Each structure stands twice: as structure tokens, then as C-alpha cells.
Amino acid sequence: MLQDFKFHIEDDFPFLKETPFLIAVSGGIDSVVLCHLFHDLKYNFAIAHCNFKLRGEASDADEDFVKNLGKKLKVEVLIASFETEKYVTKEKLSIQIAARELRYNWFEKLIKERGFSHVLTAHHADDNLETFFINLTRGSGLDGLIGIPKVNKNIARPLLKFSREAIEKYALSNKIEWREDASNAEQKYLRNKIRHRLIPILKEINPNILNSFERVSQNLSESKKIVDDKVSEISEKILEIDGDLIKISVSEVLKLSNPKVYLYQLLKEYNFTEWNNVKDLLKSQTGKVVTSKTHELLRDRDFLLLNKRNLNESLKTQQEIGIGTFKIDDKTTIIIEKSLKNEATGKNSILVNKNLVTFPMIIKKWEVGDFFYPTGMKGKKKVSKFFKDHKLSKFEKERTWLLCTKENEIIWIVGYRQDRRFTASVSSKDVLKISI
Numbered sequence: 522m523l524q525d526f527k528f529h530i531e532d533d534f535p536f537l538k539e540t541p542f543l544i545a546v547s548g549g550i551d552s553v554v555l556c557h558l559f560h561d562l563k564y565n566f567a568i569a570h571c572n573f574k575l576r577g578e579a580s581d582a583d584e585d586f587v588k589n590l591g592k593k594l595k596v597e598v599l600i601a602s603f604e605t606e607k608y609v610t611k612e613k614l615s616i617q618i619a620a621r622e623l624r625y626n627w628f629e630k631l632i633k634e635r636g637f638s639h640v641l642t643a644h645h646a647d648d649n650l651e652t653f654f655i656n657l658t659r660g661s662g663l664d665g666l667i668g669i670p671k672v673n674k675n676i677a678r679p680l681l682k683f684s685r686e687a688i689e690k691y692a693l694s695n696k697i698e699w700r701e702d703a704s705n706a707e708q709k710y711l712r713n714k715i716r717h718r719l720i721p722i723l724k725e726i727n728p729n730i731l732n733s734f735e736r737v738s739q740n741l742s743e744s745k746k747i748v749d750d751k752v753s754e755i756s757e758k759i760l761e762i763d764g765d766l767i768k769i770s771v772s773e774v775l776k777l778s779n780p781k782v783y784l785y786q787l788l789k790e791y792n793f794t795e796w797n798n799v800k801d802l803l804k805s806q807t808g809k810v811v812t813s814k815t816h817e818l819l820r821d822r823d824f825l826l827l828n829k830r831n832l833n834e835s836l837k838t839q840q841e842i843g844i845g846t847f848k849i850d851d852k853t854t855i856i857i858e859k860s861l862k863n864e865a866t867g868k869n870s871i872l873v874n875k876n877l878v879t880f881p882m883i884i885k886k887w888e889v890g891d892f893f894y895p896t897g898m899k900g901k902k903k904v905s906k907f908f909k910d911h912k913l914s915k916f917e918k919e920r921t922w923l924l925c926t927k928e929n930e931i932i933w934i935v936g937y938r939q940d941r942r943f944t945a946s947v948s949s950k951d952v953l954k955i956s957i
Contacts (some may be wrong), residue, residue, distance in 0.1 A: 522683065522691040526558050533671065534679050540638040541565045542677075543599075543631060545624070546590070548583040548700035551643035553590065554688050555680055557697055560594045567597040569631060569640065571624050573605040575616070579703070586700050601627045617710075625676075632675055644669050644678045646731045647685040647720065653734065654715045662785065663745050668738040684731055752786045760787070765852070766916060767827040771803055771820075791816040791827065808915065821914040828916040841881035841927075844953075849884055849922060853957055855935070857882075860954030871939045873932060875951035878943055882932065883925045891923065893931035896941040904934065911937070924955065 530537060544559065546552040546568045559566055570587040572580050584600060591598030601623075609619045628640040649668045656665030671681055680688070692699065708714050723730045759773040769787065777783045781800040792813035793799055799811050802820045809820045812830065819826045840849070846856050859875075866872055891904040908918050922935040932943045935957055945952040 522687055523558060523561060526679075526683070527562055529682060530562070530679055534677060536638065537564060537641075537677070537679075540636070541567065543567055543569045543628065543637045543640045545569050545571075545628065545640055545642050546587050547571075547702070548586045548590075549643075549702060549705075550692050550697075550699040551645055551680065551685075551688055553697060553699040554692050555641065555643045556590065556594060556596075557695065558691075560596070566641075567599060567635075567637070569599045569628065570601075571620075571627065572600065572602045573620050573623070574602060575605055575620075576702075576704070583700050583702075599631065628676075639672075639675050639677045641677050641679060643680050645680040645683050645685055645688060646735070647716070649681055649738070650720065650723075650731060650734050651712055651715050653738075654719060655711055658711070662789070663741065663748065664789070667741045667745060668734075682735070748786065752783065755783060756787065761824075765828065765920075766914075769825040769827070771823055771825060774825075775803060788818070788827070791818075793818065810915070817916070819915055822912070826914050826916055839883060839885035842884055843881050847884070850920075852920075853922065853935075855884065855922075855924070856954075856956045858954055858956075860952045864952075864954060866954070869936060870954060870956035871933050872945040873939075873943050873953045873955055874945045874949040875953045876949070878932060878953075879926045879928065881927060883927060883929065884922050884935075885925060887918070887921065887923050887934075891931065893934065893938075893940045894942050896939045896944060898941075904931070907934065907938065 542565075544552065544556055544566050546556060547570070556566075556568060568587060568591050570584060572584045574580055576583075584602075588598050588600070603620075603623045605616065605619055605623065608614070608623060609616055612619060612622075614622070631637060632640065653666060653668050659665070669678060669681060671678055691697075704710075705713065708717055720730075727733060755777065759770045761768040761770070769784075774780050774783060780803060781796060784799055784803075785796055788799065792815045793811065794813065795811060799818060802809055802811060802818060802825055805820050807820055807822050811818045815830060817828050817830055819828070840847075842855065842857065844857050844859075846854060848854050860872060864872065887904045887908075889905065892901045893904060893907075894901050895907065904923070908921075913921070921937070923931050924933040924935055925931050926943075930942070931940050933939050933955065
């Protein structure tokens with residue numbers, strides 16, 4: 522197996538020679554064998570182990586085993602301990618999903634902080650077949666039926682072409698020690714039911730089932746490339762990027778042979794699950810919204826607007842500011858400085874008579890009943906009416922800031938229109954330039 526593995530890595534994972542990488546090691550046979558293979562081939566790697574604190578002393582024993590493995594192989598071992606059950610309660614997730622989130626978030630952090638190129642996991646051919654049937658029982662689309670990708674961004678899986686049987690033979694012939702997780706034998710989990718009940722029957726029917734599945738997976742993957750090419754072609758006609766928003770033309774989507782399928786292909790990476798509700802947006806009224814755990818999809822006149830949800834509950838909706846530079850949110854910084862009264866301005870800056878404003882000024886979100894006196898107009902206007910006249914979407918309204926005096930008089934609808942009461946004139950002695 523070592524020679525086959527060597528050629529496989531050189532052919533399909535040549536980038537692993539370039540920079541250090543991480544191997545995720547549970548202590549089980551698959552990840553331990555993966556470490557030994559790369560160690561024998563003299564690759565530069567470190568070990569990452571997660572202790573989820575779910576199996577009491579057994580979890581701690583796994584951690585100790587992995588530490589000793591690192592000492593034996595003379596490679597660095599990085600350990601993370603998680604309060605998984607507390608995380609499950611807080612995030613309202615299953616144990617499996619919670620552990621996955623904790624694990625991969627930590628891996629991502631290690632990659633950024635330590636400069637590792639990839640994290641390697643020890644998924645093998647049997648895992649791939651099991652995943653296919655798991656996704657099949659859940660009604661997965663084409664992506665789920667293709668199987669586990671060899672490389673997905675910075676996650677690599679170099680054991681996918683090797684069977685569980687081959688890995689066990691290698692471990693036994695090389696007298697490699699590993700830890701057995703008792704939960705792998707419990708058949709209350711769907712994967713274990715498939716592993717212990719379904720897969721043995723399939724191997725009895727077809728002893729070469731893993732090779733057969735590899736061919737099926739390859740065929741599906743090639744078919745997916747055709748789908749991706751078509752979706753890419755369609756995207757150019759119906760998608761428009763407007764700052765942070767993705768705009769999807771409703772009329773163009775309705776011209777397609779199967780709007781729901783195309784919407785799925787366009788939006789699948791944004792975690793939507795209620796696809797009938799997504800499709801219904803095509804015929805709904807302006808203002809209807811469908812949400813996923815990360816994004817919102819809004820029907821706004823002739824478009825569907827996709828926007829990332831703001832999940833930061835502590836984000837300030839109002840704060841005091843003065844002369845200087847202030848970070849308002851992740852995408853907005855406001856700068857207030859002394860200026861010349863004849864200095865040029867544009868959409869993102871205004872000139873204000875300093876003697877007409879009071880400090881501290883207030884930056885806030887709009888509220889029902891807010892009004893201002895727009896430059897270039899007579900009289901006053903409600904902010905809500907201004908938004909409506911400018912056809913701002915719900916998302917655009919939510920992210921718009923108002924700059925006000927401490928008496929709550931609007932100085933500027935930031936990025937849109939200034940209030941004429943505070944504009945600098947030729948006779949103004951002290952002028953402020955306010956920019957974003």
C-alpha cells in the first residue's frame with residue numbers, strides 16, 4: 522500500500538510537498554495509518570486532535586494516545602478541547618453537526634494562524650460509499666450523490682481511493698497501534714446502520730462494489746461539470762452583482778425550462794432548505810422573504826435579492842461620534858474632519874457648517890416618523906418616503922445610516938442626501954467634511 526499511496530500522492534496531491542499541512546487524527550485506525558504513511562514518505566506535517574469531551578475517560582485516553590503518537594513520529598501535536606454538549610444546547614444542533622462545526626472552525630483557525638496549506642482527513646473508499654447512501658436516504662441532489670470530494674478548498678482526503686480492508690491490512694502488517702471508538706459499533710446512528718447492515722450485503726452481491734461506485738461517482742462528477750457549465754452560462758444573463766447584494770432577474774428565471782432547479786443550482790451554497798418557498802418568491806409580492814441560517818432572499822419588484830444575514834446581535838444601532846474616524850459597522854467607516862468650504866464633494870461626502878451642529882453627533886438607523894429637509898427641495902420629507910422614491914430594497918434600508926445632531930435632527934442620510942439646514946455656505950467660517 523505504501524508504494525501505491527506514494528504514487529497516488531505524487532499524481533493527485535503534489536501540492537502537499539510544498540508546505541506543511543495538518544492531519545486530523547482521532548486516534549482511530551484510518552487517521553493513524555494516514556500519519557504513518559506520510560511519516561514513512563518523509564512529508565512535513567503536524568497532527569491536530571479534537572477532544573469533544575463526550576466519552577469521559579475514553580476521550581481523554583484518545584488524547585493521550587495521539588500525544589504519544591506525535592512523540593513516536595516526532596511531529597507536532599495540536600490539541601483542542603471542546604464543551605460540545607454546551608455548544609449543542611446553545612446552537613440547538615445535533616451532536617454530530619456540533620462536533621463538525623467545532624472541528625472545522627478550529628481547523629480553519631489553525632490554517633490562518635499557523636500557515637498550514639491544508640487539513641487532511643482520513644476518509645476512505647468505504648466512507649465514500651456510506652456517504653452516498655446517507656445522502657440518498659435524505660433526498661440529496663447531484664452534489665450529494667457524487668460522494669466526498671478529494672479536495673474541497675483547504676480540506677484534502679488522500680485515502681479516498683483505498684478501502685477499509687486495505688487500511689486494516691497495512692496497519693496489521695506494520696504492527697501499527699490505534700484506538701477503537703466503541704460508538705462505531707452502535708447502530709443507533711444512520712452511518713453505522715449502513716456500514717454494518719447494508720454495505721456487507723452489497724459486498725456479498727458485488728465484491729467489487731467499491732470499484733463500481735468509484736466509476737459511478739466519476740460519471741456523476743462528469744455530468745455535474747455539464748450542469749455547472751450551463752448554470753455558469755445562465756448566470757451571466759440573470760445575475761447582477763450590486764455591492765454586497767446579488768440580484769436575480771425574476772423575468773429571466775421564469776423563462777427557463779425549470780426555474781426551481783436553476784434556483785437550486787444558483788443558491789445551493791447559501792444554505793437554503795425550503796426550495797418550494799424559494800420558487801414561490803418568483804410569483805410573490807414585493808417584500809416577501811425566505812431565510813436560511815446565513816442568508817436572506819427577498820422579492821423586490823423585478824428581482825430576487827440575496828443578502829448575507831447579520832447574525833451579530835451586539836451590533837450597535839446607534840452611537841455617538843465627533844471629530845475623527847469611527848468604524849460604524851463591518852463595511853462602514855465615517856470620517857469627520859475640518860475642511861475648506863470650497864472643497865469638492867460627491868456621493869460619499871458632504872460639507873457641513875460646524876457652527877450649526879451640536880456635539881456629540883449621533884449615527885443611527887432610521888425609524889418610522891423620521892424626516893429631514895433634503896437639499897435641492899423645498900419643505901421636509903419623511904425618510905420612509907425618500908427610501909420609497911429611490912426604490913431602496915428592504916436590505917438597503919436596513920444597512921443605511923442617518924447622521925444626526927444630538928437633538929435627533931438629520932444631517933445626512935449617509936451616502937444618499939444631505940439635509941439643507943446644515944450645509945456649508947460661502948459665508949461659513951468653520952466647515953466640516955464628513956465622508957464614508
